[in-house]
Amino acid sequence: MNIIVCMKQTFDTEARIVLENGAVKEDGVQFIINPYDEYAVEEAIKLKEAEGGVVTVVTVGPARVEEAIRTALAMGADEAIHVEDEAAFGDEVTVSEVLAAVIKDRPYDLIIAGNQAVDDGSGQVAVRVAELLGVPHISTVTKLEINGGEVVAERDAEGDTEIVTAPLPVLVTAQQGLNEPRYPSLIGIRKASKKPIAKVAVAELGLDALAIARRSSVVEIVLPAAKGAGRVLEGDTGARAQALVRELRQTSKVL
Amino acid sequence: MDLRLSAEQEAMRKLVRDFAQRVIVPQAQRIDDRDEFPRDIVRRMGELGLLGLPIPEEFGGVGADYVSYMLAIEEISYASAAIGVILAVHTSVGTMPILHFGTPEQQERYVPKLAAGELLGAFALTEPNAGSDAQSIQTRAVRLGDRYVLSGNKVFITNGGEADIYTVFAVTDPGLGAHGMSAFIVPRGTAGFIIGKKERKMGLNGSATAELIFDEAVVPAENRLGEEGDGFRIAMSQLDGGRIGIAAQALGIARAAFDAAKGYTLTRKQFGRPIADFQAIQVMLADMATQIEAAKWLTYRAATLRATHLPCTMEASMAKLYATDTAMRVTTDAVQLFGGYGYTKDFPVERYMRDAKVTQIYEGTNQIQRIVIAKALARLALD
Numbered sequence: 154m155n156i157i158v159c160m161k162q163t164f165d166t167e168a169r170i171v172l173e174n175g176a177v178k179e180d181g182v183q184f185i186i187n188p189y190d191e192y193a194v195e196e197a198i199k200l201k202e203a204e205g206g207v208v209t210v211v212t213v214g215p216a217r218v219e220e221a222i223r224t225a226l227a228m229g230a231d232e233a234i235h236v237e238d239e240a241a242f243g244d245e246v247t248v249s250e251v252l253a254a255v256i257k258d259r260p261y262d263l264i265i266a267g268n269q270a271v272d273d274g275s276g277q278v279a280v281r282v283a284e285l286l287g288v289p290h291i292s293t294v295t296k297l298e299i300n301g302g303e304v305v306a307e308r309d310a311e312g313d314t315e316i317v318t319a320p321l322p323v324l325v326t327a328q329q330g331l332n333e334p335r336y337p338s339l340i341g342i343r344k345a346s347k348k349p350i351a352k353v354a355v356a357e358l359g360l361d362a363l364a365i366a367r368r369s370s371v372v373e374i375v376l377p378a379a380k381g382a383g384r385v386l387e388g389d390t391g392a393r394a395q396a397l398v399r400e401l402r403q404t405s406k407v408l
Numbered sequence: 409m410d411l412r413l414s415a416e417q418e419a420m421r422k423l424v425r426d427f428a429q430r431v432i433v434p435q436a437q438r439i440d441d442r443d444e445f446p447r448d449i450v451r452r453m454g455e456l457g458l459l460g461l462p463i464p465e466e467f468g469g470v471g472a473d474y475v476s477y478m479l480a481i482e483e484i485s486y487a488s489a490a491i492g493v494i495l496a497v498h499t500s501v502g503t504m505p506i507l508h509f510g511t512p513e514q515q516e517r518y519v520p521k522l523a524a525g526e527l528l529g530a531f532a533l534t535e536p537n538a539g540s541d542a543q544s545i546q547t548r549a550v551r552l553g554d555r556y557v558l559s560g561n562k563v564f565i566t567n568g569g570e571a572d573i574y575t576v577f578a579v580t581d582p583g584l585g586a587h588g589m590s591a592f593i594v595p596r597g598t599a600g601f602i603i604g605k606k607e608r609k610m611g612l613n614g615s616a617t618a619e620l621i622f623d624e625a626v627v628p629a630e631n632r633l634g635e636e637g638d639g640f641r642i643a644m645s646q647l648d649g650g651r652i653g654i655a656a657q658a659l660g661i662a663r664a665a666f667d668a669a670k671g672y673t674l675t676r677k678q679f680g681r682p683i684a685d686f687q688a689i690q691v692m693l694a695d696m697a698t699q700i701e702a703a704k705w706l707t708y709r710a711a712t713l714r715a716t717h718l719p720c721t722m723e724a725s726m727a728k729l730y731a732t733d734t735a736m737r738v739t740t741d742a743v744q745l746f747g748g749y750g751y752t753k754d755f756p757v758e759r760y761m762r763d764a765k766v767t768q769i770y771e772g773t774n775q776i777q778r779i780v781i782a783k784a785l786a787r788l789a790l791d
Contacts, residue, residue, distance in 0.1 A: 223419055336427070339420055339457035339470045346416045 154206035154299070156197040157259070158230065159252055159266035159279055160190040162214055162221035166271055175374060186221045189267025192327035195334040196297060197265050198229040204299060206262075207231045211255050213241045213248050219350065226345035227337030233350045240355040243367035249281030250365040254358040257286055263304070264324040268293050276326075283324040291317050293328040411705075413475070420461075420472060421479040427456055428487035436488040439614035440759050445570050446491060446614055453491075454525015458484075459498055463507060468520030474649075474715035478656040478707065485660030489763035490614035492660060496653040497566040498522070501646045502529020505575050506593060509634045509642050514593060518573055530571035532562040532594075532620050533643050540776050542577075543586040543640060547622060549578035554629045556580075556592065558622040561604070564770070568618025569603040572596050576622070577643055580636045589639030593631045600625035611762030648724040650771050652714055655707040655727035658735035658767040662700050665735075665742035665760040669696070672746055672755075683745075692745060696738045703731040722784035729777040732767035739764040 164170065165183035172178065186194065197208045208230040212218055215237060222233045234255055241251045256264065264286075266279035276292075283290035295314070296307035299321075308315045309328045337345075355362055386393040386400075401408045413421065431452055439446050453459055462477040463469025472480075477499065485492030503522040506514055506529075521527040538544040547560025558578050565574075574594045581588035594601055604619030634642055670693060673684035683689050710727040713720035739761040743750035750757045768774045 220415070220419070223415060227419065227423075336456075337419075337423060338455075339423060339461060339472065340465075342416060342419045342423060343465070343470050343472060345419075 154200065154204050154262045155260045156200060156206060156208045157256055157261045157264045158190070158193045158197045158208060158210045158225070159264065159282065160194060160210050160212045160221065160225060161187045161267070161270045161272075161278075162212065162218045163187040163270055163272045170376065172374060172376060177374065184217060184220065186224055187267050187270045187272075189269055189271070189327055189329070191267075191334040192329070192331045193265040193267050194225045194228055194230060195332045196327060197263075198335075199332065200263070200297075200299065201229070201231075209234065209259070211252055212236070213251055215242070222350055223342070223345050224337060226348045226350075227341035228335055229341065230348075232348055234353055235350055236353050236355070236358075238354045240360075240362035240365075243365065244369045245275050245277040245281060246368050247365045249278045249285060250360060251355065251358065252278065253282045253285035254360050255353060256282065262321045263299075264288070264322070266324065266326050268326040268328050279324060279326045286324070288322050288324055289319040290324040290326070291319055292326045294325045295328050295330045297325060297331065413479075417473070417476050417479060420476045421483060423456075424458065424480045424483040425486075427453075427458075428483050432484065432487035432491055437753075437756065437759070439488060439490060441613075441753075443608070443613040445616050446488075446494075447570075449491060450494060450528065451525065453484075453495065458495065459525035459528075460503070460523025462499065463503060463519060463523040467507065467515065467523055469523040474652075475708065475711045478652060478711040481653050481656040482660040482663075482707075485657040486664045487660075488614070489657060489661050489760075489767075490612045492657040493566055493612055493615050494528075496650070496657060497531060498529045498571070500650045500653045501531035502567065502571065502573065502575065504646055504649065505531070505591065505633060505642050506573075508645065509591070509638065510593075513630070514633070518593065522573065527572040528567055528570060530565055530567040530574045531646075532565050532568075532574050532576040534564050535561060536563050540773060542643060543589065545577060545579060545589065547576070547578040548582075549580050549590060549592065549627075551580070551629070556627045556629060556632065558592065558594070558600070558625040558627055560622050562620040562622075564607065565618055565620050566615060568616055568620055569606060570616045574601075574620070575633060575642075576620075577639045578622075580639075584637065586640040587637045589643075590636045591633040591639045591642045592627050593633055594625065594627055598625050598627060610765060611759070612766055647772065648710075648720050649714060651724040651728040651777070652707060652710045652720075654767055654771040655703070655710065655724075655731035658728075658731040658764065659700070659703050659707050661760050661764050661767070662696075662703065662731070662735040662738040665739040665757055665764075666693075666696050666700055668755070668757055668760070669693070669742035669745040672749075676747075689745065692741050696741055699734040699738060703727075703734040706730050722781055725772070725777040725780040725784070728771065729774050729781070732764070732774060735764040735767055736761075 162184050165185045168182045170177055201208050210225045210230045210233040213236045236251050269276035291306045293309040294306045295309050298305045303318050303320045304323050306317050386396045457470045460469035461472045461480055465471040481492055481496050484495055506518050522529050535545050549556045549558050576592045576594045579588050580590040600623045602621040604621045607617040673689050674682050676683050706727040710720050710723040713723055742757040743761050746755055746757050749755050
């Protein structure tokens, strides 16, 4: 089975975000595999281990992204394609066009991506890729099984679980709970050094840089307002309920 | 001149650091308090590949370069110097001699299991009357047909009692001095091989340091490592690597102490401001950081020479000497910066200070290191 994973490198979720000239400052920030994409990588490797096949990681980003690729390869992915080209760094439209162009001429049975990236959180790219490729997609998957020529997926549907089947090839997006991503082993890191990473430019994909250029623009980035300290309400249940309602009316004015 | 680590070295370092933070740091204080050998952590280190890091892949190891192995010792020691020494001894002197001097049968039989962490290794050279003067060992090995009978006592054996496989040095020909010494692979459980007293130590609690007693222990001749008389050469061949390993351990301890102290001086307030605002404190932190930086590069340089199979006896001794003296000074200063709190067991710096002390003593005392350096200088002068 040929499995393709769409992966993005993001800031470490523990990183302290600093804004400089209207952008998030990258100096001194640790980068990681987007946690949802890490579930995707893990699921792909698990399926490969069970069913056999090849796991290819596809990513778009600057040179620093290679560290995330090496981590995925150390976890057990087999090969990687890295689009390291300014023309590919746009918005969701740009990235999905690029990913679809990379994937379309390759053999694939299953495409797995994260449900969203923890930085921009748009949740658009993977679904757009499925549309561009003309394959079905199942989003926010919490359990995945291959059953002959189809997938059986459990998906998170507003707190309920929906069971969805779709024929291969299909794109699924990983939700938290799908699996517990493994840590790479030291031997995995050694092996990763010997695995191929193909570098691809937008022009080589037959894409017109202008046609896929970003169509949206970021107007402003602001940090969330500092959160005040919490308050524990005292007294018996009745008194605490009254105090809570009073606070919600007077202080936060939500009632 | 390129002083950067390779991407692979960085990745391995990060993996080991994450493991140490996740698995070892939460346990480090308890391991020290209870002086219990951390079997579970050692098992998990084996699963990660840490116990066979510089062992070639064909022998079940990771096949990492020597610098990556030193980085691993440093990162593990940052979290727990006791586990750092378990790792260093198991690999540098517990496994390497069998890899380098073993027959194909011995390599096949022991190295893959040692590399996987299924077996733990140890090295038994030191005796009550033979420390720095290793060629004065008195443990005897007398050949009887296809067996040797070992008699004598070993002391301060790291991993003693916990290890499965011991490389033991004994005299086969008392008339020949250093050339009369031979090495033997002795599994735990061998009849007549008794684990003696476990030392209660100032630091490195959790690592086992024990006396080994050979009371007419019978070892098959096929377990002899190398030829008769090769013992001293085998023992000495591991010294450079062992010393760089202890330099890396000391570097890890020093860095841990410095990070703790720096963090504390930024939060501890006196006279209305963090004590890091005071120049007297800043001077101490600057000195500590500078010494650590120097120790780091001496260690990495020696490791790089060793990794590329270049002579490194003098550089290994310099790294060991300087890094361990640095660890002692920096940990002492860290306790000082913590003030009264530093003297309590509520903070880790007193542990770092106790752990640092032995690094100046074992794997060749720092007095011996200076002699090694001076001898190397004399040789250089003659060339």
